[in-house]
Amino acid sequence: GENVEQHPSTLSVQEGDSAVIKCTYSDSASNYFPWYKQELGKRPQLIIDIRSNVGEKKDQRIAVTLNKTAKHFSLHITETQPEDSAVYFCAARPELRNQFYFGTGTSLTVIP
Amino acid sequence: GAVVSQHPSWVICKSGTSVKIECRSLDFQATTMFWYRQFPKQSLMLMATSNEGSKATYEQGVEKDKFLINHASLTLSTLTVTSAHPEDSSFYICSGQIHSYNSPLHFGNGTRLTVT
Numbered sequence: 001g002e003n004v005e006q007h008p009s010t011l012s013v014q015e016g017d018s019a020v021i022k023c024t025y026s027d028s029a030s031n032y033f034p035w036y037k038q039e040l041g042k043r044p045q046l047i048i049d050i051r052s053n054v055g056e057k058k059d060q061r062i063a064v065t066l067n068k069t070a071k072h073f074s075l076h077i078t079e080t081q082p083e084d085s086a087v088y089f090c091a092a093r094p095e096l097r098n099q100f101y102f103g104t105g106t107s108l109t110v111i112p
Numbered sequence: 113g114a115v116v117s118q119h120p121s122w123v124i125c126k127s128g129t130s131v132k133i134e135c136r137s138l139d140f141q142a143t144t145m146f147w148y149r150q151f152p153k154q155s156l157m158l159m160a161t162s163n164e165g166s167k168a169t170y171e172q173g174v175e176k177d178k179f180l181i182n183h184a185s186l187t188l189s190t191l192t193v194t195s196a197h198p199e200d201s202s203f204y205i206c207s208g209q210i211h212s213y214n215s216p217l218h219f220g221n222g223t224r225l226t227v228t
Contacts, residue, residue, distance in 0.1 A: 006155075034216055043116075043205065043219040044156070089155060098144060098209070100217060104155040 002027040004092050006103025013080050014111050021106045023090035024072040030092040033073050034100075035064060039086045047088075048075070080110045114140050116208045118220025125196055126228055133191045133223045135206035141186035142208030146217065147179075150203040159204075162189055196227040 034049035162168035162183035
């Protein structure tokens, strides 16, 4: 099955700096890669996603890049703010199998 | 939109008893419901996938007779932890999906289960 690895497990940045979280996947058939943000005690919320026919997608301060050849994708948060502090999960969904496999999560702390 | 309501948010039960967790999609029809288990500071581990009207598909290592999943309608799925043991204590979270496949997941708020 699909195996998703996520790094780093924890990340601290100063407010205003950028944060980058990286994920790799094993199944070359995966074609959909969402990112979820989970604040303490709350449900995971979809923040951005990318499909395999696109190399990059941006939504305001958040961007995701995908390298299909290397089988890795990354989340980029620019101009970080304290409210960006949360746990971020990447996920991959193999084509033809409607199952989502999650990375191990990255706890991001933005220091004011 | 796309709200999933999960109840209860927390429950404490004694060993040997059963606990039912409900997930309702309030404003959409969840063709597929996924059930995850999350350990402290760890990722979401997929337990099973259920499609409305069909038997759930369980991930390897998940006991289907222990974790009973029912998805009888497009707006309701339930997970019953039978004969609960302390090692079943965990955070259980459901997520619904519209139309399947090309749709993202919409998560419930989760249920914190503590078995004493």
